[in-house]
Amino acid sequence: xxxxxxxxxxxxxxxxxxxxxxxxxxxxxxxxxxxxxxxxxxxxxxxxxxxxxxxxxxxxxxxxxxxxxxxxxxxxxxxxxxxxxxxxxxxxxxxxxxxxxxxxxxxxxxxxxxxxxxxxxxxxxxxxxxxxxxxxxxxxxxxxxxxxxxxxxxxxxxxxxxxxxxxxxxxxxxxxxxxxxxxxxxxxxxxxxxxxxxxxxxxxxxxxxxxxxxxxxxxxxxxxxxxxxxxxxxxxxxxxxxxxxxxxxxxxxxxxxxxxxxxxxxxxxxxxxxxxxxxxxxxxxxxxxxxxxxxxxxxxxxxxxxxxxxxxxxxxxxxxxxxxxxx
Amino acid sequence: xxxxxxxxxxxxxxxxxxxxxxxxxxxxxxxxxxxxxxxxxxxxxxxxxxxxxxxxxxxxxxxxxxxxxxxxxxxxxxxxxxxxxxxxxxxxxxxxxxxxxxxxxxxxxxxxxxxxxxxxxxxxxxxxxxxxxxxxxxxxxxxxxxxxxxxxxxxxxxxxxxxxxxxxxxxxxxxxxxxxxxxxxxxxxxxxxxxxxxxxxxxxxxxxxxxxxxxxxxxxxxxxxxxxxxxxxxxxxxxxxxxxxxxxxxxxxxxxxxxxxxxxxxxxxxxxxxxxxxxxxxxxxxxxxxxxxxxxxxxxxxxxxxxxxxxxxxxxxxxxxxxxxxxxxxxxxxxxxxxxxxxxxxxxxxxxxxxxxxxxxxxxxxxxxxxxxxxxxxxxxxxxxxxxxxxxxxxxxxxxxxxxxxxxxxxxxxxxxxxxxxxxxxxxxxxxxxxxxxxxxxxxxxxxxxxxxxxxxxxxxxxxxxxxxxxxxxxxxxxxxxxxxxxxxxxxxxxxxxxxxxxxxxxxxxxxxxxxxxxxxxxxxxxxxxxxxxxxxxxxxxxxxxxxxxxxxxxxxxxxxxxxxxxxxxxxxxxxxxxxxxxxxxxxxxxxxxxxxxx
Numbered sequence: 001x002x003x004x005x006x007x008x009x010x011x012x013x014x015x016x017x018x019x020x021x022x023x024x025x026x027x028x029x030x031x032x033x034x035x036x037x038x039x040x041x042x043x044x045x046x047x048x049x050x051x052x053x054x055x056x057x058x059x060x061x062x063x064x065x066x067x068x069x070x071x072x073x074x075x076x077x078x079x080x081x082x083x084x085x086x087x088x089x090x091x092x093x094x095x096x097x098x099x100x101x102x103x104x105x106x107x108x109x110x111x112x113x114x115x116x117x118x119x120x121x122x123x124x125x126x127x128x129x130x131x132x133x134x135x136x137x138x139x140x141x142x143x144x145x146x147x148x149x150x151x152x153x154x155x156x157x158x159x160x161x162x163x164x165x166x167x168x169x170x171x172x173x174x175x176x177x178x179x180x181x182x183x184x185x186x187x188x189x190x191x192x193x194x195x196x197x198x199x200x201x202x203x204x205x206x207x208x209x210x211x212x213x214x215x216x217x218x219x220x221x222x223x224x225x226x227x228x229x230x231x232x233x234x235x236x237x238x239x240x241x242x243x244x245x246x247x248x249x250x251x252x253x254x255x256x257x258x259x260x261x262x263x264x265x266x267x268x269x270x271x272x273x274x275x276x277x278x279x280x281x282x283x284x285x286x287x288x289x290x291x292x293x294x295x296x297x298x299x300x301x302x303x304x305x306x307x308x309x310x311x312x313x314x315x316x317x318x319x320x321x322x323x324x325x326x327x
Numbered sequence: 328x329x330x331x332x333x334x335x336x337x338x339x340x341x342x343x344x345x346x347x348x349x350x351x352x353x354x355x356x357x358x359x360x361x362x363x364x365x366x367x368x369x370x371x372x373x374x375x376x377x378x379x380x381x382x383x384x385x386x387x388x389x390x391x392x393x394x395x396x397x398x399x400x401x402x403x404x405x406x407x408x409x410x411x412x413x414x415x416x417x418x419x420x421x422x423x424x425x426x427x428x429x430x431x432x433x434x435x436x437x438x439x440x441x442x443x444x445x446x447x448x449x450x451x452x453x454x455x456x457x458x459x460x461x462x463x464x465x466x467x468x469x470x471x472x473x474x475x476x477x478x479x480x481x482x483x484x485x486x487x488x489x490x491x492x493x494x495x496x497x498x499x500x501x502x503x504x505x506x507x508x509x510x511x512x513x514x515x516x517x518x519x520x521x522x523x524x525x526x527x528x529x530x531x532x533x534x535x536x537x538x539x540x541x542x543x544x545x546x547x548x549x550x551x552x553x554x555x556x557x558x559x560x561x562x563x564x565x566x567x568x569x570x571x572x573x574x575x576x577x578x579x580x581x582x583x584x585x586x587x588x589x590x591x592x593x594x595x596x597x598x599x600x601x602x603x604x605x606x607x608x609x610x611x612x613x614x615x616x617x618x619x620x621x622x623x624x625x626x627x628x629x630x631x632x633x634x635x636x637x638x639x640x641x642x643x644x645x646x647x648x649x650x651x652x653x654x655x656x657x658x659x660x661x662x663x664x665x666x667x668x669x670x671x672x673x674x675x676x677x678x679x680x681x682x683x684x685x686x687x688x689x690x691x692x693x694x695x696x697x698x699x700x701x702x703x704x705x706x707x708x709x710x711x712x713x714x715x716x717x718x719x720x721x722x723x724x725x726x727x728x729x730x731x732x733x734x735x736x737x738x739x740x741x742x743x744x745x746x747x748x749x750x751x752x753x754x755x756x757x758x759x760x761x762x763x764x765x766x767x768x769x770x771x772x773x774x775x776x777x778x779x780x781x782x783x784x785x786x787x788x789x790x791x792x793x794x795x796x797x798x799x800x801x802x803x804x805x806x807x808x809x810x811x812x813x814x815x816x817x818x819x820x821x822x823x824x825x826x827x828x829x830x831x832x833x834x835x836x837x838x839x840x841x842x843x844x845x846x847x848x849x850x851x852x853x854x855x856x857x858x859x860x861x862x863x864x865x866x867x868x869x870x871x872x873x874x875x876x877x878x879x880x881x882x883x884x885x886x887x888x889x890x891x892x893x894x895x896x897x898x899x900x901x902x903x904x905x906x907x908x909x910x911x912x913x914x915x916x917x918x919x920x921x922x923x924x925x926x
Contacts, residue, residue: 015757150902
């Protein structure tokens with residue numbers, strides 16, 4: 001196990017560097033000169049000579065005058081030492097910029113994760129136990145529809161229903177504008193604004209997870225030990241919840257790790273529709289404003305999250321099912 | 328059997344074996360026992376009602392989108408400011424039955440029409456805004472009506488002018504001269520402006536001064552007989568048969584032919600050209616020669632009595648009382664019916680109406696829009712057809728790219744194994760660890776800005792294809808790995824069968840079903856990804872439509888609440904398509920997997 005982990009970790013570092021070179025190359029091919037944003041554009045018409053000098057200075061301060069490999073090495077060294085660069089759009093270090101969005105995204109997705117599992121696990125178990133019943137068929141079709149509907153369609157529909165027709169939730173944002181709440185009131189206002197994006201994000205994940213839980217449960221119910229348990233004369237409740245569900249949890253636990261990525265990454269679509277100041281929205285605005293330091297840092301963050309997620313998934317498999325051997 | 332035939336039949340046999348189709352019919356019992364896996368799958372699939380329902384729905388959508396967009400091609404750059412945000416429905420030509428045989432005057436507005444019957448009662452129909460619905464006093468007797476973009480005018484028998492509809496931009500402020508006047512001859516409502524011509528030949532106007540730049544020369548007052556206007560300017564016909572343009576611009580409208588001055592009996596203006604009828608029945612057209620406006624039909628030339636103009640068409644009443652229309656025929660507004668004894672017509676925007684001497688009112692042209700129009704006045708239904716074709720094409724090509732890459736990489740990796748397998752699988756993992764959505768957005772933002780429209784669309788297909796193959800590659804590899812260890816492959820190898828035959832005849836048939844299922848499900852997710860990208864503005868961009876970017880403009884509460892047709896129809900189409908494809912894919916998976924069949 002330890003040997004595997006070390007090997008796996010080394011491999012992750014290798015992948016990280018490959019991907020970072022790729023990302024860096026992509027970012028460098030973005031049209032537009034970030035130095036232009038640092039220089040007063042009026043200077044170009046009034047004093048072209050000084051404008052050129054200012055531009056050169058800006059390029060030098062951003063390190064743009066050096067060849068690409070050196071730029072890459074410098075950037076990598078900075079990144080590894082925790083300096084993720086300077087966001088041109090916010091005029092603050094990247095690490096400061098992503099703090100609030102990270103909190104918002106994690107809050108939204110964690111709540112959604114809890115809600116989704118609270119709904120899907122009981123529903124999945126019932127529909128697996130009552131396999132082929134009318135209820136099961138309805139759940140099956142409903143879950144296919146649920147995971148097929150595009151996120152933005154559900155978002156538009158929910159805005160129409162719950163923010164415009166029945167005005168119970170605010171349309172967007174993460175705080176009521178013009179108010180200055182403190183303490184509990186502020187938390188309440190925050191949760192109130194989170195309700196609609198939370199509802200949409202939960203609704204969108206229900207279908208997929210529900211199918212997964214149901215399939216895992218059906219597989220577990222087909223095992224020989226279930227037949228043994230029933231033959232022993234155990235009550236059906238014990239058979240289902242104690243014997244079958246515990247074993248069905250193995251694959252379910254492993255998909256939670258695949259959620260790891262989305263908990264931190266956030267959904268670009270949901271966050272941009274509800275103007276939720278999360279990481280997905282941050283990367284969108286960074287791209288629209290060509291804030292290269294910010295989105296490069298964000299992309300690398302996503303890569304690390306994905307790699308860690310994959311590792312966690314492997315370990316979770318190993319822990320959950322001792323038959324799996326990691327090599 | 329000749330050698331050639333033999334080869335042909337062995338090729339056919341290979342294909343048949345690939346899908347397990349047997350030529351010889353055996354007896355019933357054997358048939359049942361010997362049913363090939365492929366036949367079992369087909370039977371399983373066909374008996375699955377949900378999957379078949381998905382299949383039918385998908386085929387319907389697919390057929391509608393591809394056949395429909397071929398029959399009704401979309402001009403992506405076509406826009407119309409006068410037709411913005413119109414709700415769905417075909418009531419624009421639904422003349423009220425009380426008016427139908429008793430009409431005195433009719434006027435066409437952008438999306439509605441106003442009429443007055445011989446008893447002086449007002450009627451209006453079509454797409455009416457809230458303000459338009461507040462009709463003026465029903466007690467009064469009206470004699471003349473006129474309609475503009477979103478307001479209307481009516482003249483009472485006492486010579487008073489009333490206005491309703493849009494009241495902004497000074498449209499509600501009727502000047503004192505008009506209020507005091509008792510001899511009003513003509514009223515004309517246009518784009519945010521209203522005009523009045525009196526019997527004494529004076530012209531008054533009010534409304535938005537910036538909509539039309541009008542200057543009425545002092546010497547013209549007192550000589551005006553008739554006034555016509557379009558969206559940019561206005562023309563008057565003087566009592567001595569001359570045509571004068573009311574603005575001093577150098578547009579093609581200003582090229583009034585000199586030889587007709589003094590002999591003109593009627594004029595009409597549309598938004599491309601102006602036409603004048605001279606006393607000898609000739610029609611003279613000047614301006615811009617779009618939609619064949621300069622080619623006056625034989626039936627009208629030399630026989631014209633009066634004329635009226637819409638947005639891009641003209642309608643003429645001939646001296647023997649028939650009507651002739653020509654110009655833009657997008658909505659049939661230039662396909663005039665055969666009418667007799669017509670005494671007056673009114674054309675406006677995309678419609679024409681004619682009244683004969685018995686008061687029968689007939690209309691032709693734009694009836695309405697099936698799914699309404701969007702913020703640029705574009706037909707949502709037409710854009711949905713073209714957008715659906717675009718969405719499906721992008722999805723299909725992306726899936727084909729990803730399937731080819733996935734099968735090749737997975738196949739090589741699984742079949743040859745060893746260091747090649749290791750290398751390819753590490754590469755697959757690298758691609759898998761790329762964050763899909765952010766990377767797709769970054770790539771399309773970076774590369775897309777430099778490309779033409781077609782280039783951008785193909786780039787999105789390639790991005791989707793290049794990022795979505797790893798899961799398929801892993802699946803194919805696993806399938807081939809398990810197939811490679813099967814006894815029949817070992818047996819085939821022991822018999823010394825060529826590698827090529829081994830792969831294509833023995834291993835591939837066992838993998839192909841999985842690939843087909845995976846491709847179907849991947850098609851659905853490609854549709855979703857493309858739509859999400861386009862929705863965010865990083866996929867296919869305007870003016871080319873896709874179902875995703877049609878919803879892009881629906882991201883504000885006014886549109887969601889009040890212009891539901893702009894987001895509901897594309898949403899339904901996209902959802903139906905994805906749901907039906909997933910149902911098909913799911914049914915296929917159940918059909919090939921005997922284990923899941925037990926569930």
